[in-house]
Amino acid sequence: MSGITVHYFDIYGRADVIRMILHYAGAAFEDHKIQFQEWPQLKGSGFAEFSQLPIVDVDGHRLAQTQSISRYLCNKFGYGAAEGEETYWTESLCDLCEDIGSTITPLAFNKDFEGLSKVFTEKVPEWLRIIEARLDKNNGGSGYFVGNHPTRADFHVFAVLHNIIEKFHPETLEGHNKLRQWKVRFLNSSRTLKTFLETREPRDF
Numbered sequence: 001m002s003g004i005t006v007h008y009f010d011i012y013g014r015a016d017v018i019r020m021i022l023h024y025a026g027a028a029f030e031d032h033k034i035q036f037q038e039w040p041q042l043k044g045s046g047f048a049e050f051s052q053l054p055i056v057d058v059d060g061h062r063l064a065q066t067q068s069i070s071r072y073l074c075n076k077f078g079y080g081a082a083e084g085e086e087t088y089w090t091e092s093l094c095d096l097c098e099d100i101g102s103t104i105t106p107l108a109f110n111k112d113f114e115g116l117s118k119v120f121t122e123k124v125p126e127w128l129r130i131i132e133a134r135l136d137k138n139n140g141g142s143g144y145f146v147g148n149h150p151t152r153a154d155f156h157v158f159a160v161l162h163n164i165i166e167k168f169h170p171e172t173l174e175g176h177n178k179l180r181q182w183k184v185r186f187l188n189s190s191r192t193l194k195t196f197l198e199t200r201e202p203r204d205f
Ligand SMILES: N[C@@H](CCC(=O)N[C@@H](CS)C(=O)NCC(=O)O)C(=O)O
Pocket: 013, 014, 043, 051, 052, 053, 054, 064, 065, 066, 067
């Protein structure tokens, strides 16, 4: 079985960073959207090793766990971080993005607008400060987050900014000019990612 299939719910959620990596790379893949009502049966069938989504099939191998899938695909498509210190700079940013996603997405899913507003006031400004400082640390923010080519840090930060920060409270990005400019540059560097984001049907989260 050759080819790539992403299995996930019909939302952005955890799978979107994976979709973004694949589109950025210009890789063909099937985007299998699973309806929430289909999931209990599929889950009970042993379809997913960890009983959760996303799942990605790559050339006959079934992969699970978002961070591991992202790492695998980034290595496969040439977006791996260099060994040593660059691995740390990359992975720690991805860990922060995971913290941001796992704090905010459940609030959005449960339509907890009060909770969302509290997080955007109390936590997001500090998270954005840290992310922008990291960008600035690498060549003054003129390129990528780590080293001289895209790594998975770029994809995970991009997904957080695009699907979470800009979607719910875009004004929190005001004043973060380097971050905003980086995002535009990053998006413009892949026509396939840009087209995907501009032409797909919108989802709430
Ligand atoms: N650590 C896992 C967490 C996966 C996860 O929480 N998946 C959720 C959707 S975002 C899920 O499958 N929920 C349905 C269920 O647990 O039955 C990952 O990063 O992939």
